[in-house]
Amino acid sequence: GQQLNQSPQSMFIQEGEDVSMNCTSSSIFNTWLWYKQDPGEGPVLLIALYKAGELTSNGRLTAQFGITRKDSFLNISASIPSDVGIYFCAGQLYYGGSQGNLIFGKGTKLSVKP
Amino acid sequence: NAGVTQTPKFQVLKTGQSMTLQCAQDMNHEYMSWYRQDPGMGLRLIHYSVGAGITDQGEVPNGYNVSRSTTEDFPLRLLSAAPSQTSVYFCASSEDLAETQYFGPGTRLLVL
Numbered sequence: 001g002q003q004l005n006q007s008p009q010s011m012f013i014q015e016g017e018d019v020s021m022n023c024t025s026s027s028i029f030n031t032w033l034w035y036k037q038d039p040g041e042g043p044v045l046l047i048a049l050y051k052a053g054e055l056t057s058n059g060r061l062t063a064q065f066g067i068t069r070k071d072s073f074l075n076i077s078a079s080i081p082s083d084v085g086i087y088f089c090a091g092q093l094y095y096g097g098s099q100g101n102l103i104f105g106k107g108t109k110l111s112v113k114p
Numbered sequence: 115n116a117g118v119t120q121t122p123k124f125q126v127l128k129t130g131q132s133m134t135l136q137c138a139q140d141m142n143h144e145y146m147s148w149y150r151q152d153p154g155m156g157l158r159l160i161h162y163s164v165g166a167g168i169t170d171q172g173e174v175p176n177g178y179n180v181s182r183s184t185t186e187d188f189p190l191r192l193l194s195a196a197p198s199q200t201s202v203y204f205c206a207s208s209e210d211l212a213e214t215q216y217f218g219p220g221t222r223l224l225v226l
Binding site for chain 1: 118147149154155156157158159162172204206214215216217218219220
């Protein structure tokens with residue numbers, strides 16, 4: 001099946017640091033979504049991107065839809081302790097006029113530096 | 115609105131037992147789906163429905179059945195549980211396939 005490559009798999013953050021993560025795919029998507037999942041909870045949508053090249057912010061979060069339609073990145077500026085969790089990218093596959101189901105990356109786990 | 119609700123929160127089954135995971139949404143969403151989440155695997159689509167009376171298979175449908183008799187409910191049935199079905203199961207809904215999906219809190223299933 002279709003796959004998204006999300007990196008890094010995990011990272012440690014120190015309060016105040018900026019964080020970057022990205023997703024790449026061999027397939028074209030026409031929608032990219034970024035979710036955050038806290039322990040014991042379901043994923044919650046952070047940012048949705050609908051156009052190639054689109055750059056969208058949500059507070060300290062910024063995400064971009066790659067111009068090739070095959071990648072997206074998420075940046076978190078000035079991280080705080082509550083940013084820890086697992087971040088998922090998801091792409092919606094384009095079937096030449098028909099929308100497909102979401103394909104999820106394997107997640108990036110953010111933890112606090114000891 | 116309660117959003118997307120799932121029951122039970124936790125379940126332990128023995129191999130071969132059957133059970134139904136419940137999912138309900140009160141947002142009048144047409145599209146509903148079931149995912150399983152395993153460590154290091156992200157979320158994988160099991161089954162989905164684009165409206166009452168319509169269901170289709172996702173990426174990993176084997177061992178699961180679904181039905182959609184109403185817009186609100188989308189139960190997931192395990193016919194004969196296997197240890198490989200130990201996972202966290204999430205239900206999600208959206209207005210239609212192209213819209214943002216909202217996830218329930220999950221059901222944690224352990225099959226012994």
